[in-house]
Amino acid sequence: xxxxxxxxxxxxxxxxxxxxxxxxxxxxxxxxxxxxxxxxxxxxxxxxxxxxxxxxxxxxxxxxxxxxxxxxxxx
Amino acid sequence: xxxxxxxxxxxxxxxxxxxxxxxxxxxxxxxxxxxxxxxxxxxxxxxxxxxxxxxxxxxxxxxxxxxxxxxxxxxxxxxxxxxxxxxxxxxxxxxxxxxxxxxxxxxxxxxxxxxxxxxxxxxxxxxxxxxxxxxxxxxxxxxxxxxxxxxxxxxxxxxxxxxxxxxxxxxxxxxxxxxxxxxxxxxxxxxxxxxxxxxxxxxxxxxxxxxxxxxxxxxxxxxxxxxxxxxxxxxxxxxxxxxxxxxxxxxxxxxxxxxxxxxxxxxxxxxxxxxxxxxxxxxxxxxxxxxxxxxxxxxxxxxxxxxxxxxxxxxxxxxxxxxxxxxxxxxxxxxxxxxxxxxxxxxxxxxxx
Numbered sequence: 001x002x003x004x005x006x007x008x009x010x011x012x013x014x015x016x017x018x019x020x021x022x023x024x025x026x027x028x029x030x031x032x033x034x035x036x037x038x039x040x041x042x043x044x045x046x047x048x049x050x051x052x053x054x055x056x057x058x059x060x061x062x063x064x065x066x067x068x069x070x071x072x073x074x075x
Numbered sequence: 076x077x078x079x080x081x082x083x084x085x086x087x088x089x090x091x092x093x094x095x096x097x098x099x100x101x102x103x104x105x106x107x108x109x110x111x112x113x114x115x116x117x118x119x120x121x122x123x124x125x126x127x128x129x130x131x132x133x134x135x136x137x138x139x140x141x142x143x144x145x146x147x148x149x150x151x152x153x154x155x156x157x158x159x160x161x162x163x164x165x166x167x168x169x170x171x172x173x174x175x176x177x178x179x180x181x182x183x184x185x186x187x188x189x190x191x192x193x194x195x196x197x198x199x200x201x202x203x204x205x206x207x208x209x210x211x212x213x214x215x216x217x218x219x220x221x222x223x224x225x226x227x228x229x230x231x232x233x234x235x236x237x238x239x240x241x242x243x244x245x246x247x248x249x250x251x252x253x254x255x256x257x258x259x260x261x262x263x264x265x266x267x268x269x270x271x272x273x274x275x276x277x278x279x280x281x282x283x284x285x286x287x288x289x290x291x292x293x294x295x296x297x298x299x300x301x302x303x304x305x306x307x308x309x310x311x312x313x314x315x316x317x318x319x320x321x322x323x324x325x326x327x328x329x330x331x332x333x334x335x336x337x338x339x340x341x342x343x344x345x346x347x348x349x350x351x352x353x354x355x356x357x358x359x360x361x362x363x364x365x366x367x368x369x370x371x372x373x374x375x376x377x378x379x380x381x382x383x384x385x386x387x388x389x390x391x392x393x394x395x396x397x398x399x400x401x402x403x404x405x406x407x408x409x410x411x412x413x414x415x416x417x418x419x420x421x422x423x424x425x426x427x428x
Contacts, residue, residue: 025316032316033336036294052292057316060291 002067004045005038019064024057035060048073100262107267111184114177118184123356126181130174138170145169154408155324171398175222182226186274195354196231200362204237204306207344207365213301215338215345216308217366217385219392221399223358224350225310226275231360232306233278240300241279242309242334245287248272283307285314294337301343308348309334311385313405319379321386324393326406330382332375339368339378347385349392350399363388 002017021027024035038060039050050073059069117129138145149165156165185192207214216239218228232239246259248268276282283296297307315331338345344365351359366384368377393400 029317031331031336032291032294032333033340035316036291036298037340052295053290055291055295057289057291 002063004041005063005067017063019062019067021063023062023066024060027062030060038066042070046070046074097264098258098260101258101260104260104263104267107263111180111267111270114180115184118181119188123185126178127174127355130177130181131170133177134170134173137173138166148404151404151406151408155326155403155406157325168397172222172401172403175398176401179222179226182223183271183274186226186277192356194227194230194356194358196227196234197353197357197359198231198235198362199359200364201235203344203346203362203364207306207346208304210344211304212341212343213303213305213307214343214365215301215334216306216362217311217334217345217347218308219347219349219389219399220311220402221350221392221396222401223352223399224348225271226278227350227358228308228348228360229275229278231358232308237306238280239278239306239308240281240283240297241275242283242285242293242297242307243272244285244314247284280305294333297334297337298341301337301341307334311347311389319382320407321383323386323390324406326408328386328402328406330385332378332382335366335378335381336374339374339381345381347388349388352396352399 005017022029024030024032030038036055039055042048043050048070058065060066113133117126121129145166148169149162152165152168153160160168182192182194204214216228216232218224229239229241246264246268248264248271272282283293283300285293300307311330313329313331315333317333318329318331320327320329335345337343346365347363349361349363351361353359366381366388368381371377371380397403
């Protein structure tokens with residue numbers, strides 16, 4: 001999942017992604033549309049569905065929180 | 076040239092997790108309540124030709140009562156406009172900015188009177204909306220952050236038969252807390268803010284709200300509207316998760332990148348919309364041609380380019396009617412102003428009438 005994330009997250013392609021890297025608005029600094037695209041890519045990749053009310057900013061705080069968020073849906 | 080982030084950006088989430096945690100009321104709410112109590116009878120009882128005079132008289136009084144704030148504002152205007160304008164010009168501009176904002180509130184309050192507020196509105200550049208509709212991808216309307224624009228643009232588009240979804244934050248409205256301090260109050264949200272949104276909503280197909288939680292579901296709603304050929308408007312500003320700093324008047328201004336990014340992602344045109352006052356109650360709503368983005372494999376670079384083009388357009392409009400823009404005080408100045416010459420209308424500020 002992390003390698004797929006690395007492909008998808010803008011500006012992360014040149015460097016290693018760390019769990020603590022900020023994602024939405026800081027660190028890597030994706031914006032809301034890029035966050036939504038990330039979710040759409042994960043939905044396609046892993047066959048999960050993310051509801052509108054689950055798209056909370058805390059899930060996009062860092063790479064780690066986002067990975068955990070997707071993993072919980074895989075479970 | 077765009078300036079790299081990080082940049083000042085107002086977060087989309089509020090500091091309080093729920094309305095229950097909000098204070099009941101604030102001093103700013105009380106000030107706003109007093110302002111509305113003064114303005115409401117003026118808007119209902121005075122003819123519109125007296126509004127400008129009333130607005131200026133009140134604004135002059137406020138400028139005199141708060142000399143420290145007035146000095147700060149004038150200093151900022153001086154930084155942006157350079158040494159050209161005299162102190163009297165700057166004071167007149169400062170007062171006129173306040174007065175225009177006040178007059179906008181008079182227009183909204185007049186809407187509550189039977190018969191409402193009936194300005195003469197002309198939609199210029201309608202062909203860009205028609206072209207977007209014909210292309211079936213809708214359009215993102217980037218509405219100028221000018222006085223009068225919030226109500227006038229909605230009315231003009233509604234009157235011309237365009238059904239518009241408007242993006243706004245959960246705290247949109249009259250409450251000064253929701254506008255500036257970003258600490259909503261229960262009274263501000265339930266009563267003051269609704270004074271504005273209740274009127275605006277008459278002219279909207281729907282209001283798409285960025286929720287208190289900062290959740291991103293609203294973006295799916297916007298995307299759906301655009302893909303369905305709809306029009307989504309938003310006020311050009313810096314509320315968002317990421318922003319781009321553009322050059323403006325020799326300083327820097329932050330503009331949120333989310334809505335332009337969505338337009339680019341969906342393939343919908345991004346249409347700047349401006350308001351021009353042509354008379355006391357006569358306004359043009361000008362829809363500009365789509366903002367081009369330089370072809371680039373890097374979408375962020377394309378958005379930065381697009382927003383800088385917008386800044387050029389914005390600056391030319393501000394130079395024409397400097398009193399319409401209250402964003403002067405949000406400019407981050409790098410030092411001495413780099414522009415040459417004052418805005419076209421600064422020498423003869425005439426109330427925009």
